[in-house]
Structure formats: structure tokens, C-alpha cells
Amino acid sequence: MIPENHPRYHSLLSREKIVDAYKSGILADAGMIAHGRGEAFDYLLGEKTTVTARKSIEAAAAALLLAKNPVISVNGNTTALVSGEIVELASVLGAKIEINLFYKTEERVKAILKVLNEAGAEDVLGTESKELKHIDGINHPRGDVSSEGIYKADVILVPLEDGDRTEALVKSGKLVIALDLNPLSRTARTASITIVDNITRSIQCLIENVLELKDRDREELKKIVGNFNNVNNLKDSLKVMLNSINEFEK
């Protein structure tokens, strides 16, 4: 048990969840290592949701509310850390949840589905091989997506995604919202809206933004999305990291 007053309580709690998820078959080997990479970038962010991240979260909320067919793509790490929040977000948006894995096995899909069901998800896509269609430009089973989900989605939230897939989804004309702690990654640079923040913090903030914006009129939401510039936002996140390095240099 990690004491709640430990200065790095949240980080250690996430680490514990990731290790448990790995042991229960939800995470691929690479998922544990990817979590560590995220920890390092979060450390440079000061382990808090920045003002810059909040702007990207607001734009993401507006884009999701404008969507005809919003889909939340989930993998092992997302499920391990925030399954309850994913179900809540899908419910407030009327969005679909689709399991899409880089290292896909039937066992992992089943294990993830079980956790999502326990968290209250009723209808999860991406679990049956026969319903899948292939997206152009992804030379990988990860390109196989549900015909009722990502295939016909206009806006997709992809937490913790890889660069190839983000690129293919953007090329296929979809608005892609990525959650990535590394502002230099190809995913971060390719997505339409990139939230540079720890998913355990930003998902709650995203839900709050959706609830707050959901009665606004469409023109106002369009303006929020239109005013958002992803490259500038990434640069601002990099500046936060630069500052935390410079802090030490003094």
C-alpha cells in the first residue's frame, strides 16, 4: 500500500495499476516500458495538467461534441489506468468504445473487454474478427477496425497511440485527438489535436469540459476547434519542459 501523503502518490499508484494489468494479461510487454517513457515526460511537465494542456482538452471536448460518430479507441494501458472514466466519457458523449491493440491476441482482447464490462461498458466494438474492415495505409493488423466504429467515425480519441496509425487515420479524413506525453513524438505531431498530459489527469478534465460545453451551440464549438493550433500548442508544452530543465540549471 502506498501512503496517500507520499509526494509521488499518484505516479506510484499508476505504476501499481500498470504492473497489475501486465500480470493479468491486459498489457503487452511493450506497454510496461511505454508507461515508463510516459513517466519521464510527465516528470518534465511537473506531473500536472498545464494551462497549455487545458486548451487542447477544451478543443478536444468541442470536437467530440461536434462529431456525428465519435469513437474512443482503447488499448491495454488506457484500460489499466482509466477504464471507469472511459466508460463515463463515452456515456456523456454518446460515443462508441472500440478495442484496438498494437500487439493483438484474442486473450488480451478478452481480458480488456472484461475490465471494460466491469466498469459498466455495455457495447464494446473491435472484439469480433468478422466485423472488421481494413484501413488503407496501415501495414499491420492494427489497421483492422470495426465497420460500425473507427471505420465510419469522423472524430476519434486515441489515447497512447503509435505514429503510423495516427497518420493513417488523419489521412483517411478523420479528426484525430491523441493523448501523448511526448510532444516530440510522431503521434503528437501528426494528430489533429494532441493533449500533452497524463491520461489519469486529463481524462477527468475532458469529461468536465464535455459536460460544460454540451449545451453550447454548434457555431461556438466550431470556433473553439477552429481557433486551436496544434503545432503552437505542442510548442507551448515543450516550453514548459524547457523551463523545468532550465529551473535546475540556475
Next chain:
Amino acid sequence: MIPENHPRYHSLLSREKIVDAYKSGILADAGMIAHGRGEAFDYLLGEKTTVTARKSIEAAAAALLLAKNPVISVNGNTTALVSGEIVELASVLGAKIEINLFYKTEERVKAILKVLNEAGAEDVLGTESKELKHIDGINHPRGDVSSEGIYKADVILVPLEDGDRTEALVKSGKLVIALDLNPLSRTARTASITIVDNITRSIQCLIENVLELKDRDREELKKIVGNFNNVNNLKDSLKVMLNSINEFEK
């Protein structure tokens, strides 16, 4: 199998070694995640041994050659990545190898010992509970060290070490050489000489430096150590990381 011409061949090879080591019981859960953190900082370093790192490696080689009782402290990650090189370095220095683990279990000590023996290590310390003494200032089993090894060492190489232990070792009057990819970590800031580099690259460079300096006279070696300033060297490593972030900003 990872193709040798893959642009991230070395990084993927290390990741494979870490996963295999985890599965064979050499690594603790936290070891996989720690590897990921290292990957992120190495990414910011450009995944190469910098001129700055080479200066710290030269100072480390000189300090190890000046030592009366040099000891190399090894853990799961070090064994997984560079067991052969550790044995080679110990042999050219006449240094002892001691197993010291943060998450210590008899099984892990045995698994690590087996790999070190297979790599050619004959006499490995830290494996028998009865020979251990406790170092002041470490409220953790990790403070239990071999009376013939770390306890009486004057210079210790601690690759991938935690901050508490580094601090206690420095306080007990030893010269501590750390290998740490995060120049902001407490380990990096506390150690006498910190090598900010990936161990898979720097260990070979360290062996080369030892071989090159080993016939120099002691005064010359003392001068190399005396001229080395750890805080300035860390700042230079941070500048490399700042530059790689700035590169993208342009």
C-alpha cells in the same frame, strides 16, 4: 527478430533483452518501467554518447584506476543489458562485482548470479545473507552490503541506482560513480561522477578508457579526477537535451 538496419535497432534490441530478463525473473516489475523512463531521456540525448558523457567516462575510468578497492554494484537491469561487459570491466580493473537489489528476493539474486556466472564472473559478492553488513543512513534492505565488497570499497560504480542509496554511499565517504540517463534525478545530482548515457553504449567506452589510462602515473589520473566538475557536466548534458527540444521548436 529485429532487422539490423532498423533505425532504432539498438533501442529495440535492449527492449527485447529487458523483456526476456523480466520473464526469466531477473528484473523486478519496476525494472521494466525504469527502462522505459531511460528510453525517454535517451531519446532527448539523440541516442548517442555525447562529448559531455565522454568527459565523465574518462574521469570515472581514472577514479576506478586510482581505487584501492573498486566495486561494481549490479542489479537486474545492468545484468540484463551488459553482463559480459561488466565481467570484462571488473577483470581489467581487478574490481569486485556485488549484487545489490532494490527489490531483493533470493530467487532474483540466484537468477542474476547465474547470468553473471555464465558471462564468466567467478567471484560474485552480495549473494550470502550472512556475510552482509548494514550501511548507515539506508532504511532499507538495500543498505545490507558485503563486508568484503561495497562495505570496504573506496570507489563504487553504481549503474542505474536510486537516490537514497547514492546519498548514503557518498555520505559514508566513498567516491560514487553513477550511470543515469536522467540528469535531473537525485542520483545524478548526488553522485561524485555521473555518466549521463545509455549503459549499453557507455560501458564499452568505459572499458576502452580504463585500458588506455591504466599505465598512466597516479598524479596524472588524480588530475583528471580533480578537473572533473559533476554539476557542470550535468548542466552540459541538460544543454544537449534542451537543444534537441529546441531543434523541433524551429
